[in-house]
Amino acid sequence: MDRIRDVDKYPTWIATNFYPNPSALYCTFLRSLNWTRIYVVIEGERFGDYYYYLSKFVLLQFKNCGLQSWQYTCRGPNDTCSPSEVDTMLLDFHSKTRIMVLFGRPQVMRDILIQASRLNMTAGDHVYVGNVLYGNTRKATDGFFAWHWRGTSNSSMHILQKAFQSVLLLHMVNVKHFMSPNIQKYVPDWERLAKHKYGNINLTHELGLPDLTSTQVAMELVGKIISEANASNIHSFSGSTLARKILNRQYNLTVGSTFVTPQGQMQYKTYASYYDTETSEFTVIINYNRIYCK
Numbered sequence: 224m225d226r227i228r229d230v231d232k233y234p235t236w237i238a239t240n241f242y243p244n245p246s247a248l249y250c251t252f253l254r255s256l257n258w259t260r261i262y263v264v265i266e267g268e269r270f271g272d273y274y275y276y277l278s279k280f281v282l283l284q285f286k287n288c289g290l291q292s293w294q295y296t297c298r299g300p301n302d303t304c305s306p307s308e309v310d311t312m313l314l315d316f317h318s319k320t321r322i323m324v325l326f327g328r329p330q331v332m333r334d335i336l337i338q339a340s341r342l343n344m345t346a347g348d349h350v351y352v353g354n355v356l357y358g359n360t361r362k363a364t365d366g367f368f369a370w371h372w373r374g375t376s377n378s379s380m381h382i383l384q385k386a387f388q389s390v391l392l393l394h395m396v397n398v399k400h401f402m403s404p405n406i407q408k409y410v411p412d413w414e415r416l417a418k419h420k421y422g423n424i425n426l427t428h429e430l431g432l433p434d435l436t437s438t439q440v441a442m443e444l445v446g447k448i449i450s451e452a453n454a455s456n457i458h459s460f461s462g463s464t465l466a467r468k469i470l471n472r473q474y475n476l477t478v479g480s481t482f483v484t485p486q487g488q489m490q491y492k493t494y495a496s497y498y499d500t501e502t503s504e505f506t507v508i509i510n511y512n513r514i515y516c517k
Contacts, residue, residue, distance in 0.1 A: 234463035237470075237487040239441040241433045242396045243511070245277055246284035249324070251511060252393055252495060253290060258350075260320040261285070263294040264312060264335070266303060266327030273356065278326035293319050297327070304331050309338045317344060324352045336386035337379055345386040355394045387498040392505055397492045401432040405479045409439065436478055437489075443476045444469055444483070 253261060265278045278294075285292045295312045299305030304312070304327070313335070316323055325332055332353050339345050400406075413435045448468050452460050471485040482490040496505040 235466040239437045243491045250288035261292045262316045265296040274326040345389045
């Protein structure tokens with residue numbers, strides 16, 4: 224899939240999605256902190272299907288960006304991580320490195336942290352990196368990576384509140400960007416089109432604002448460039464010529480201002496966060512404003 228970004232072979236390729244290539248994001252994040260030995264924990268397909276496939280995509284690129292990695296895939300009931308697996312995995316993790324990257328649901332992170340705390344592995348020497356999906360960005364969240372969660376006992380919450388100081392969250396998108404009035408005003412129209420005009424009334428997942436916004440941007444960019452071409456009185460354009468006219472420009476669109484890079488991508492804005500014990504919230508620690516796929 225990455226080969227489609229080769230402009231020599233695919234000169235008309237332009238991406239309007241607002242989240243970076245996951246491999247590029249992980250490599251940028253880990254290398255910026257000089258973390259090169261990574262223990263990867265993967266939740267199985269049944270419940271962690273998105274995380275499972277994301278892990279395969281990201282791990283393919285780890286060697287290319289100079290990262291050494293070990294991986295452990297949970298094979299417990301329903302492909303999630305059983306308590307005995309967590310014990311085995313944590314001991315193996317400790318024997319190899321101190322940086323863990325989890326591709327799994329927030330509940331798996333909580334299970335790992337509770338057991339890691341009992342093994343004295345949340346005292347500052349070990350780091351646990353979670354991935355925050357954008358999911359429902361109607362409301363800015365940390366992807367439910369929280370120490371206080373329904374069904375969690377008081378004793379476990381006390382353990383988790385301390386253990387979360389060892390957690391960093393890598394955010395795929397800056398959800399606050401999609402809370403802007405320019406984007407929010409389109410939500411009713413997008414819902415009407417999806418559910419009523421096109422009959423998508425039984426959606427398994429709610430339509431994600433980043434994807435809906437990306438589609439809106441794509442349509443507006445195409446319309447703008449074609450209008451400019453028609454106004455130029457030149458009657459013949461190739462697709463690659465039109466694509467080149469989109470690149471390296473700032474646009475003021477109905478959903479807000481956006482910049483298309485010379486590589487044909489949006490200028491991404493995402494970040495990593497840590498748990499601040501004083502505010503009991505996750506706080507931005509590193510901003511990533513320019514992550515480009517190569």
